[in-house]
Amino acid sequence: MMLRSLPLALLLALPVSVFAQDAPVPSAASTPDPALVRVVLTTSEGPITLALDPVHAPVTTANFLRYVDGKKLDGVTFYRAMKFGPGEGLIQGGARGDPARLFPPIAHESTSQTGLSHVAGTISMARYAPGSATSDFFITASPMQSLDASASGEGDIAGFAAFGHVVDGMDVVQKILAAPTSPTEGEGVMKGQMLDPKIMILSARRAK
Numbered sequence: 502m503m504l505r506s507l508p509l510a511l512l513l514a515l516p517v518s519v520f521a522q523d524a525p526v527p528s529a530a531s532t533p534d535p536a537l538v539r540v541v542l543t544t545s546e547g548p549i550t551l552a553l554d555p556v557h558a559p560v561t562t563a564n565f566l567r568y569v570d571g572k573k574l575d576g577v578t579f580y581r582a583m584k585f586g587p588g589e590g591l592i593q594g595g596a597r598g599d600p601a602r603l604f605p606p607i608a609h610e611s612t613s614q615t616g617l618s619h620v621a622g623t624i625s626m627a628r629y630a631p632g633s634a635t636s637d638f639f640i641t642a643s644p645m646q647s648l649d650a651s652a653s654g655e656g657d658i659a660g661f662a663a664f665g666h667v668v669d670g671m672d673v674v675q676k677i678l679a680a681p682t683s684p685t686e687g688e689g690v691m692k693g694q695m696l697d698p699k700i701m702i703l704s705a706r707r708a709k
Contacts, residue, residue, distance in 0.1 A: 609632045
């Protein structure tokens with residue numbers, strides 16, 4: 502499902518099992534790993550620290566770091582909160598098709614390739630078809646394994662490209678998820694999910 506007015510909107514032609522989890526899944530946060538690359542998103546609601554995985558998701562991680570190092574994410578917004586219930590859902594941000602900020606699309610690294618999964622706190626790429634992701638990304642506030650690649654089922658079975666997780670700032674993720682949304686903005690499945698007002702990403706920098 503593509504929404505022409507939102508060029509890099511999160512594709513949601515996925516199985517309805519996105520709402521279901523077979524068992525509780527632990528947070529994505531883990532013991533610090535020197536192979537991971539830490540990035541701090543400083544938002545108007547507070548900082549979110551990410552640990553990106555260049556070992557398992559090298560293409561996607563390199564792409565995100567290109568945006569970080571080029572300061573292309575400074576001044577963009579979290580513009581969407583998809584809410585399933587209290588504390589459940591995801592938040593989405595990025596350049597939303599601004600040509601002055603975009604690099605070419607990247608190859609799709611599915612979770613079947615990387616071994617990663619959309620547990621709580623996962624950062625992953627928003628896209629149209631596989632191979633169309635550029636700057637827009639989302640962070641899961643709760644486990645959403647139905648966004649992983651699947652060998653069977655209906656809809657888009659390629660899944661989304663997870664490439665890291667939140668190590669600090671899940672309270673900020675939850676705060677953004679709970680922020681007000683417009684009842685009228687957005688089209689199709691995104692109607693009622695657009696944050697109003699948007700949440701600013703003041704800067705994105707590698708952690709020192």
